[in-house]
Each structure stands twice: as structure tokens, then as C-alpha cells.
Amino acid sequence: MASVDELQTRQGEGIDLETHPGVALFNDNCLGCHSGTVPKAPAVLWLEMMAPDAILAAMDDGLMKQQAAHLSEQERVHIAEYLARTKLADYTPPPPPKRCTGDAAKFAGDAPAKLGWGFDNSRFVPAAIGGVTAADVPKLKLKWAFEYPHSVRARSQPAVGWNTVFVGSQDGTVYALDVDSGCAKWTFRASAEIRTAIIADPDNKRLYFGDVIGRVYALDALTGKEVWRRKVDDHPNATITGTPSLNGGSLFVPVSSLEVTSAADPKYNCCTFRGSVAALDPATGSIKWKTYTVPAKPKEQGKTGAGARILGPSGAPVWNSPTYDAKRGRLYFGSGENYSSPADGNSDALFAVDARSGKRLWQLQFTENDAWNVGCMMGNENCPEENGPDLDLAASPLLVPLPGGKDIIVVGQKSGVTYGVDPDKGTIVWERRLGHGGTQGGVHFGMSREGTTIYVPIVDMDDTYDGREYDPKQSGAGVHAIDAATGKLLWSNKTKDICEGEKYCDPGASSASTAIPGAVLAGHLDGWMRAYDRRSGKVIWNYNTRQQVTTVSGAKASGGAMSGPGPAVYDGHVIFNSGYGLYYHMPGNVLLVFEKTT
Numbered sequence: 001m002a003s004v005d006e007l008q009t010r011q012g013e014g015i016d017l018e019t020h021p022g023v024a025l026f027n028d029n030c031l032g033c034h035s036g037t038v039p040k041a042p043a044v045l046w047l048e049m050m051a052p053d054a055i056l057a058a059m060d061d062g063l064m065k066q067q068a069a070h071l072s073e074q075e076r077v078h079i080a081e082y083l084a085r086t087k088l089a090d091y092t093p094p095p096p097p098k099r100c101t102g103d104a105a106k107f108a109g110d111a112p113a114k115l116g117w118g119f120d121n122s123r124f125v126p127a128a129i130g131g132v133t134a135a136d137v138p139k140l141k142l143k144w145a146f147e148y149p150h151s152v153r154a155r156s157q158p159a160v161g162w163n164t165v166f167v168g169s170q171d172g173t174v175y176a177l178d179v180d181s182g183c184a185k186w187t188f189r190a191s192a193e194i195r196t197a198i199i200a201d202p203d204n205k206r207l208y209f210g211d212v213i214g215r216v217y218a219l220d221a222l223t224g225k226e227v228w229r230r231k232v233d234d235h236p237n238a239t240i241t242g243t244p245s246l247n248g249g250s251l252f253v254p255v256s257s258l259e260v261t262s263a264a265d266p267k268y269n270c271c272t273f274r275g276s277v278a279a280l281d282p283a284t285g286s287i288k289w290k291t292y293t294v295p296a297k298p299k300e301q302g303k304t305g306a307g308a309r310i311l312g313p314s315g316a317p318v319w320n321s322p323t324y325d326a327k328r329g330r331l332y333f334g335s336g337e338n339y340s341s342p343a344d345g346n347s348d349a350l351f352a353v354d355a356r357s358g359k360r361l362w363q364l365q366f367t368e369n370d371a372w373n374v375g376c377m378m379g380n381e382n383c384p385e386e387n388g389p390d391l392d393l394a395a396s397p398l399l400v401p402l403p404g405g406k407d408i409i410v411v412g413q414k415s416g417v418t419y420g421v422d423p424d425k426g427t428i429v430w431e432r433r434l435g436h437g438g439t440q441g442g443v444h445f446g447m448s449r450e451g452t453t454i455y456v457p458i459v460d461m462d463d464t465y466d467g468r469e470y471d472p473k474q475s476g477a478g479v480h481a482i483d484a485a486t487g488k489l490l491w492s493n494k495t496k497d498i499c500e501g502e503k504y505c506d507p508g509a510s511s512a513s514t515a516i517p518g519a520v521l522a523g524h525l526d527g528w529m530r531a532y533d534r535r536s537g538k539v540i541w542n543y544n545t546r547q548q549v550t551t552v553s554g555a556k557a558s559g560g561a562m563s564g565p566g567p568a569v570y571d572g573h574v575i576f577n578s579g580y581g582l583y584y585h586m587p588g589n590v591l592l593v594f595e596k597t598t
Helices: 021-029 052-060 073-084
Strands: 140-147 159-161 164-167 173-178 184-189 199-201 206-210 215-220 226-231 245-247 250-257 276-280 287-292 299-303 309-312 323-325 330-334 349-354 360-365 398-401 407-412 417-422 427-433 448-450 453-458 478-483 489-494 514-516 519-523 528-533 539-544 568-570 573-578 590-596
Touching (some): 021 073, 140 539, 159 199, 159 568, 164 590, 245 323, 323 398, 398 448, 453 519, 478 519, 519 573
Antiparallel strands (some): 140 590, 159 164, 164 173, 173 184, 199 206, 206 215, 215 226, 250 276, 276 287, 299 309, 330 349, 398 407, 448 453, 453 478, 478 489, 514 519, 519 528, 568 573
């Protein structure tokens, strides 16, 4: 890899970084604070993910107004162009969506259910709530589609209730859309992209979510007005990827980061970030407690040949939504790799902490000596001596009740291995390999279950663009079902590769799956949403999200790869996003709403 710019897909006419005036303007006026070394100042990589109008607004009238006051209007535009990597001469902010009127503007219908990310990580939607079973899936028809303007990815899982679809977007806009027509009841603009699910609290009529620069928000669900916002980690590279969990009187917020990307600069002092989970008061946003995956702050371990300090242990980010155990008063979550040497016992591990205090009760590491950052892809000295293998626990643990009153935790890893863990002892009960795994392999964003049947999506990209080689014969790309009690393989459906060599098209299933009675829904990196039969694993329905559709605004849009969020199911509807223009995946910008027909 020659540059971290390769990790992103962009829109519009590009700029020449060697001659563009925004490069020098940013370096002279902004880089001092946004180099990844100043607390609370988002690192450059996060600024590059922001919408151009959001960058300009921050300098014109927002947080950066004082710092940018000496810059001319054109100089501010140049800085925004540099960060967006596109010319803004023809850029205009997207028009507001069509507003609802009459009955469509009302918040009626069933309240949101306490299911899925944010409440229950089993991701099972019963027929009484979702209104969709395996028998209904073949009769799903597209009802309407919504285009996210100027976007190449759609990474926020919708919440649905009161006949309203609540969903975040790449430019930070949260939409409240009428489930029947797609008109907007209200919109809210956050500071940056939202990639967590939206949590809809039926008791207090509030929404909770996080953005990519580490802020958590609470909104009034019926008006879209902000109730509070809270920065949960001061590290410049901190982000919120996993959906917060609203349980036990707290909002548990996982904190991850992309400091691994900052290490692409050989002069960067790598690394200082530590993964964590913070418990917030849902009413006020105040922090009750915060627990780190790596307990001690990183210390200097030496220097690279380029003079950069080696700081460690570091990393072990929390990518997943924590799982709440009401019976034991506990919280379970997984960690990713260390970012720098030395690797320690906190990476690629499952943690159990007390939900009231954050006190660590036990931890279980699945892969030892895993330290990795993007410096390894660039071939610079920031690459830790361990050099991977980067086998995060990226998906949420599943707490599964078993016959006889016992429970088991099912954990999926990027290694391609799934484990059963005793929640009381923190020990492995069984393990099952389902694929070759890798940096973009194994289990990514989420398993689901119906009863003791566990559905496991496997990514297993053959080319992960980091120089590693994997045996295609061991690929598990597709969806698998295993028994929670024993790990026994119930069925395996490896997806046929229909990409025919197309760049950034892959057959694997990276996004979180959603279970309904008798079936499971899973989005794939080839752009297809597929439904699998619970007993046989056969595909009973599929839809190509890459086909162009006419949206409610009249504009044309299409999806792409699906990674991250999974489908939401509500009152006879199946609702999901498509498009993931990052990390060598296909772009797209569409929300698709299906309804079962008779």
C-alpha cells in the first residue's frame, strides 16, 4: 500500500496533492493540533471522513471559528478541499429531504422494541414484533428507497418504532423517516459520521448513538432536539464503532480508535490509545465509570530508526456493542489487537466486568502476541515486531440460555474460529473453526441466534491488501449455523463467487446478521442481501442492492458492499442500508425498505 488514501472511496473531481494550496495551508494552520497528539482534537484521518460542508461550517461559524478567523474564505475552501480530496467549486450541500405532512408527520404505531444492538445482542426479532417469518421472506417487495446525498457509505443500523425509521448517515445527519412513505419528520446534524446503530428508548422516547469522533448523543425521539452530548474519550483518534448498550440503568459506550492508521507515518509516536467502555447516565450523559482494556498508560519502549517513540502496551480497542447479563450483573465485550510492542494479555480478549462499577472480573485471551498497525502495510518501522496477525474480537458476544438453566457465551473472532465460553469461570468450553480468518477474515460485525442455533457470517477475503496469503480452499466466506451448547456444525453455506474478478467485490458476509423465525438475513460484500433457511441453510430469498433504484426524492441511487449494520425488522418491514466505500469495499448510498406482500 502506497498511501492510506487507498483505504477510502471518494466522490467528485480529485485534487493534485503535490500542487494544491490546501496542503500547505492545513500543515501551517491546522496540523499542529490535528496531528494525533493533542487531546480532544480529532486526528487528520477523522477530518478526512467529514463532509466538506461540515468542515467549512466548523471554520466559518463552529468550533474552529476563532482558529480560522485569520484565513480568507478561499483559504478555508482550500483546506476543506484538501481534507475532502475533491474540488468544491461545484459542491452544494444536499437539499433537505421531503418533509412529512398530515398523518405521516405523526409518531403513531407500535413503540420500538427492546431488541437488537443497544438492548439484546442476540439480534432475533420474533414474529409478534417484526411480523416477518421465513414463510414471508420470499414475498418481500421493495416499498421505497432513500438516497444519502454525497455519500459513498451507509454504516448506521436503523431503529424503527412509532411508524418511524431512525437512521444515521455519513455526513452526520440523523433522519426520522415515515415508514410508509419515506418522508422526513425531522432531521438532526451531528458533528461527524454516525456508524453506530440508533437506539430508540421506548420508555423515555429518546434516541442514543455515537459518532466517529467519539461523541455520544441523546435526542428527543419525537422532535429531534438534542438533549445532551458527551465526548467519552479525549484521545485524538478515539471513535465509537460499536453501538452503546442501554441496560441496567446505564448507557454502556464502547470506545475504539484508528490510531493504527496514524502509524502509517513513520514519524508518528505509536501508540497511546487504549480501548475502553464507559458507563453513562442516560438522563444526563455524565460518566459513572470507565474501564480500560489496557489498565496502565503506555510507556516508552524505545525508538525507531526514524526517531519515533515506541509506546506500549497500547490498543485493544472495543469495536463491539457490550452484552449485558442481568442475572449476574455483568457486562461482556471483546477487544482487538495491540497497536504497538509489547503485545500483552489484553488484546484479542473477552472481558467480564461488573456492570455497576466497571471492575474487571475476568478476561480470556484467544490469540497471544497480536500487535499490528498500518505501518506493517506501509513497510515502515512503526510496525510492531509481532506484525499481527490482527485477529480482533469485532463482533458482540452472545449470551445464550441453555436447557437446564445454564448459560454460555458464544464469541466469534477474525481468526475464523468461534468459541463457547463459560460465563462463570471465563474458560473455553468448545471451539469451532469456520474459515481461514485474517485481517479481513473470520467474523466481523455480528452473529445472531434463534434459540440455541447460532448464525455465523464469515468474511474471509482472499486478498486483504496487506501482503498476507490465505488458502482459498480453507475459505469460509458465507454463512454457517452451529449449536451453542456444543459448537457442532449444523450447516454451512459458502457463497458462490459471482464477482468474476471485479475489483473490491467479494462473496463474504461481513455485516451483522439478523435472525427471524425460521431464517436469518445476512448482507454480503458482493452487494447481495440473502435470507437463509434455519434448518437447511439454503438461500430462500436474495436481492441485489447494487441495482439502481428510484428514491423518494426522485433521484437514482444504488447500494454496494454491506459491512457493519444488519437489517432491522418491524411490523412486516425489513429495512437495511447498503454501501461501504472504505477498506477496499464497494461504495453505495441507499436505504432500502421492504414490505411483505400477500
